[in-house]
Amino acid sequence: MPITARMSPDQLDAVLREALEANGQRFTEQRAAVYRVLRGTTDHPSADEVFTAVRGDITDISLATVYKALETLVSCSLAVKLTYGDGSARYDARTDDHYHSRCLVCGQVRDVPGEPHEVLPHIDAGAGFQVRGYRVEVVGLCQACA
Template sequence: MQRQAVLREKLQTRGAQLTAQRAAVYDYLSGVKHHPTAEEVFLAVKPNLPRISLATVYKNLEALVKCGAVSKLTYGDASARYDIRTDHHYHTRCLECGKIWDLDAQEDSALLTQIKPQAGFEVKDYRLELLGYCRECRR
């Protein structure tokens, strides 16, 4: 219940409300280890919310991204996946099925501290992804 109170507060700071649909989308994302697409979220919440549409899921995911409760992972092919974690962390991505998981590894900021002096570059955000094949796709 505390998680929903935090979510409600984040939404309210952006002028949005915690609806049953937003709560269902957020709860689903909180309970999965991979980072699903909007379509996967839709299929997962539809049994409990039979009147929900894919467009509503997209709108609610965007509202959760805007309030900082969820991260949106985008790629050059216009696909997007959603992550309940909003902190900086690493990912693994399967080149076959496209699923993405959090990688439990300690972040090393040595690279970030080297970039600025070398290029006069100010890092605002970053993402590290390890690409390969998941256990299921290697079979």
């Protein structure tokens, strides 16, 4: 089932179940809750933010379980882990090639609109290099921090 912007919880669960089973993992309600939180936001949350959101539905879930669920989603290509030099990480359910802007003060991460091939000029990665995707981040100050 192709992933679309607006999917019902049942459709999201079906996508999750299929991806987990294809990667030798099992479907759990905790993983489903974490996936629904990620798919339901464009804010690129940290693991702590996902934990807080999921606790609204599953009160006894642990932070360790959320971390494990996020890493499982990343390993099944259902999410992307955005890591930074300071050791922090944020998660994105959009797995297509796209760019981000990140505020150096508050850490907010947002999607940059536009198609990757329209935003940047052609990059020569070297003879024989086969480009498989892009990871570009624009850093600066968001409107609130500027």
